Structures are given as C-alpha cells and as structure tokens.
Amino acid sequence: MNNAISVLVIDDERNLVRSIGFSLKDEGMQVTGAYTGSEGIESAKVLSPDVVLLDLGLPDISGIKVLVQLKAQYPDLPVIMISAHGDTRSAVKAVKEGAIDYITKPFDVEELVLLIRRSTERIRMLREIRFLRERNTETGPLVGSSKEMSMLRTAIELVGQSSGKTVLITGPSGTGKALVARALHDFRFTNAPFIEVNCAALPEQLIEAELFGAERGAYTGANQRRAGLIDLADGGTLFLDEIGEIPLHLQAKLLSFLENRNYRPVGAGRERQANVFVVAATNRNLKEDVDSGVFRADLFYRLNVLPVDIPGLSQRDRDVILLLTHFSELFAKQEGCEPIQLEDSVLSLLEQYDWPGNIRELKNLMERLTILYPGKQITVDMLPVEFHSGKRGVPEVKDDYREAVEDHERQLILDALKESDWRKGLAAEKLGISRHALKRRIQRLNLENEG
Known part of the structure; x- marks a missing residue:
C-alpha cells in the first residue's frame, strides 16, 4: 500500500512546478502539475490529492476563485497558497477564504515540506476526530x-x-x-x-x-x-x-x-x-x-x-438508576437487541453497591449483561459474583448484624417520612436518594402500611 502524500501543484510556471516535483519526490511525495486554474480544478476531481499548492496569479482565473471552488467541493482539502514576494495581502485574504497557509516566492524547500506535512497531518487528525465523534455514542450528555x-x-x-x-x-x-x-x-x-x-x-x-x-x-x-x-x-x-x-x-x-x-x-x-x-x-x-x-x-x-x-459514583446514589438505563439502551442499540430489564431486587442491590470502579465499572457491567442476556429480564443470579458475594460493595454480614442495619435504615426512613408529612418526594430529598429508590426501600422494609 502506497502511503506517499499526493500533492497537486497549480502554477503556470512550469520550471517551478518541475523543481517542486523533484524536491518533494526526495521527501517521498507524489507531485502532479496543473498550469491553469481550470486544469487544476479538473485535476483535483481526478486525483483527490492530499494537499494542493495553489498560485495566486494564474493565466485564466484568479487563484482566489480556484480556491473558493475547491473548498466548496472539498471542504477538508488543505490548500497552501503560493504568493509572489510582496503580495502577502492577497495571501492573507486567501487564508480567510479557507486556505490552510501560504508561502512566498522564492521559498525554502524545507519550509514547504514542513507546511505540507503539518497541513496533511492536521487534516488527518480532524477527520479521525470527526469519525470518532460520530462513532462514539457514549460522549453524549x-x-x-x-x-x-x-x-x-x-x-x-x-x-x-x-x-x-x-x-x-x-x-x-x-x-x-x-x-x-x-x-x-x-x-x-x-x-x-x-x-x-x-x-x-x-x-x-x-x-x-x-x-x-x-x-x-x-x-x-x-x-x-x-x-x-x-x-x-x-x-x-x-x-x-x-x-x-x-x-x-x-x-x-x-x-x-x-x-x-x-x-x-x-x-x-x-x-x-x-x-x-x-x-x-x-x-x-x-x-x-x-x-x-x-x-x-x-x-x-x-x-x-x-x-x-x-x-465518585458512591456520592451520586440517585444517578445509579439513570446510568443503568442509559447504558442498557446504549448497548442494546450497539448489539441490535431490545434493552435488558433489571428486576427490582437487582436495582436495589446495584443501588446499594459502592462502585469502586465508578461509571466505568457500571458501564462494563451493562455491556457484559447485554451481550450475555440480550433483551432479557436480569435477575440477581445473573450478576457477576462480586456484586452479591460480599467481595466488594455490599459485605456479607451475620443475620443479627444485618437486622441491626435494617432497623437503623428503617428508623431513618420513618423519621424522614414523618418530618416530610409522609410526602415521599420530600423525604427522598432529605435522605439524599431518588424517589424511586425510596419507594423500593419502603417495599423492602415493609413500610407501606406505616403512617
């Protein structure tokens, strides 16, 4: 595969074009010459060059007009203007019209090579960035x-x-x-x-x-x-x-x-x-x-x-459910399936988990579950062992200690509900959790009939 930079030189000075061709060939570049503006526009269509060197003064149409046409047809095409000594005003105007840079005659070959490489590399990076932006749907809101x-x-x-x-x-x-x-x-x-x-x-x-x-x-x-x-x-x-x-x-x-x-x-x-x-x-x-x-x-x-x-995610308890939903939809779209559905017991467990790996860990879990169980209802036994074995997150505890923790949690929730006159939204805000999370805790702790 030939990765040489292809350069189209549009200039009516044939000796200059020939000289540029010899110099750039030594740098591993391929050079094609065009000697009028019209010929240059047609050559760009056929060759799809990596970069264009365009003279401001052409015999048929001005270099500025050629530039405008080229940029209209190929917005990403890097165009370097060649200007006569003392004509920098026109060169600056060309840059405003979309030229990536300009060089003044007579020019140093090393400076020209530097301009070409810098221009093509920058365009390559911009194209890659655009591709990654379009491809990577994670970088949303x-x-x-x-x-x-x-x-x-x-x-x-x-x-x-x-x-x-x-x-x-x-x-x-x-x-x-x-x-x-x-x-x-x-x-x-x-x-x-x-x-x-x-x-x-x-x-x-x-x-x-x-x-x-x-x-x-x-x-x-x-x-x-x-x-x-x-x-x-x-x-x-x-x-x-x-x-x-x-x-x-x-x-x-x-x-x-x-x-x-x-x-x-x-x-x-x-x-x-x-x-x-x-x-x-x-x-x-x-x-x-x-x-x-x-x-x-x-x-x-x-x-x-x-x-x-x-x-960290452990400080954003109410965001866990939103993130689970976001990534389930994201990976379902990527895998071409229906989103997985998490049972309430799973949601409760994941909301209590302390997420030492933060959003990256949550994202990886949802990707794994979507690939293994596309479109299915996720139960606790489908979760990786670390999420319910006590290795991380929710620790294994003796029954008497677990009961003591649940009693403390039950009392906190009851106090918040009483202070909020049993308005669940206000109570959830006092507790620093989502209304949905509070509802599940009330169900788990059998507090539906309280108050």
Whole structure:
C-alpha cells in the first residue's frame, strides 16, 4: 500500500512546478502539475490529492476563485497558497477564504515540506476526530439528576464560557474525566481539534517528542520531522489525561508552555507558538505529590487555575438508576437487541453497591449483561459474583448484624417520612436518594402500611 502524500501543484510556471516535483519526490511525495486554474480544478476531481499548492496569479482565473471552488467541493482539502514576494495581502485574504497557509516566492524547500506535512497531518487528525465523534455514542450528555451532577454541569458551563486557558479536572478513576474534558471543549469550539494525550501511556523517552514535536535527526530514528500534539491541537483543545504521570524533567518545559504558549520542538533552533486550551486531568492528589517532591508546585498552581472536581459514583446514589438505563439502551442499540430489564431486587442491590470502579465499572457491567442476556429480564443470579458475594460493595454480614442495619435504615426512613408529612418526594430529598429508590426501600422494609 502506497502511503506517499499526493500533492497537486497549480502554477503556470512550469520550471517551478518541475523543481517542486523533484524536491518533494526526495521527501517521498507524489507531485502532479496543473498550469491553469481550470486544469487544476479538473485535476483535483481526478486525483483527490492530499494537499494542493495553489498560485495566486494564474493565466485564466484568479487563484482566489480556484480556491473558493475547491473548498466548496472539498471542504477538508488543505490548500497552501503560493504568493509572489510582496503580495502577502492577497495571501492573507486567501487564508480567510479557507486556505490552510501560504508561502512566498522564492521559498525554502524545507519550509514547504514542513507546511505540507503539518497541513496533511492536521487534516488527518480532524477527520479521525470527526469519525470518532460520530462513532462514539457514549460522549453524549452527562447523565445524572443528583445535586452533585447539577453542580458539575454548572462548573462546566462557567469554565467553558470563561476566558481561562487552563483547567484541572480531578476525581477518582472511572468517573468520566475525558467526557467532562470533551464537554468543556464543546462549550468553546464548534469545529476545532480535540487532541487527547494519556501521559501514563506514553514512553518516557518519547513523551517530549510526542508533545512538542521533533526535527529530523533530533534523535536516533527521527528520519523526518515529527509534528507534536501541541501543534496538532493549535486552535483547539489539548487534553492531558493522567497529568500526574508526566516525568519531573519535562514538567518545567510544560510549565513554560502554559505560561506563554511558546514551545520548542526537540532539535529545533527557534520557538513556535500554539493557541491551545489546555485541560489536564488526574485521579491523584497532586498536593501530596508536591509535598513528596514528585510534582512541581509551580506547575500544580498553574494548572489549578480553574479546578473542576468530579464526585465518585458512591456520592451520586440517585444517578445509579439513570446510568443503568442509559447504558442498557446504549448497548442494546450497539448489539441490535431490545434493552435488558433489571428486576427490582437487582436495582436495589446495584443501588446499594459502592462502585469502586465508578461509571466505568457500571458501564462494563451493562455491556457484559447485554451481550450475555440480550433483551432479557436480569435477575440477581445473573450478576457477576462480586456484586452479591460480599467481595466488594455490599459485605456479607451475620443475620443479627444485618437486622441491626435494617432497623437503623428503617428508623431513618420513618423519621424522614414523618418530618416530610409522609410526602415521599420530600423525604427522598432529605435522605439524599431518588424517589424511586425510596419507594423500593419502603417495599423492602415493609413500610407501606406505616403512617
């Protein structure tokens, strides 16, 4: 399979086109020339190039008109304008019309190669992001009606609408930090890159090159220039997940970037700039990491300008049923079956479970049950053993202790009902649970005839 970048050059200077062809061929690119605007438009239809180099001054129609036609037919096609020396005003106008960049004659071949690679890589990433957005139905609205979720939505809205450039998301593992980062991004942008980086998954020796990019020859095996993830996120969001895992020796360089949005790729002679909204996330206590010397204090305070904390699922009792319903419908759609139905005994057990793996654990359970029992009624014996064996969540207890717990629960519920004049909605709010959950507890504890 040939993965060479295909380049269409639309320019009436045949010698220039030939020269570009020779130079780019050495870089492993395929070059086709077109010498009029009309010929260029037809060639684009036939070739479907990865990138177009378009001269502003063409013999038949202006380069701007060619650009407009190309962008109308192929919105994602990256077009780099070629302008004569001193004609930067027209080049800037072309960028406003949709050109991804411009280069002025006479130009340096290395600069041209850099522009082409950067343009094609950015478009590739945008297409991949669009594909993942369409494919991944999980990244929908944040599910939950609890007070904690209401506060989280408010925080996302306030931070998303602010002018702040750095956000720190904290919370236990599995609570949906990536989903919150996406929500913050969507509040600010409509069509911009969202680049996610798992700092824990990147090899320590490569993380600097991955983030900041690297020039050709900067290290062993660097056979060509590497665009960094910061570069790809320019104009959008860079999501640094597991920020607490970033090596100490790189924290100073990241801090410098956060201060002024300037960075230097590995092996580069000069700095570059990227306008990036940075969202970092961690399940670690960074204050403790600062005290122990594994995380820089100045970086922590720079990241923690706009903190957003996500509560664990054990703190969102009333959201469990909503999440179970959400994921049962989601996985039924993916598997092409009817949603599974959970018996009341199952709902009661799952609502009492403490969910150490948070939403990720709940999601995995619903996916498993949907695959094993598509469209069926789920009973307690169908649940994995850990949900009713006492290994996690609800512990195994002796009968006398269980009775003592139930007596205490019964008294709490009765007190809440009496204080609320037996209005179940108000009593549920006092207890911090959903009305549906209260109803099931009343049934389980045989309190229907009380009051």
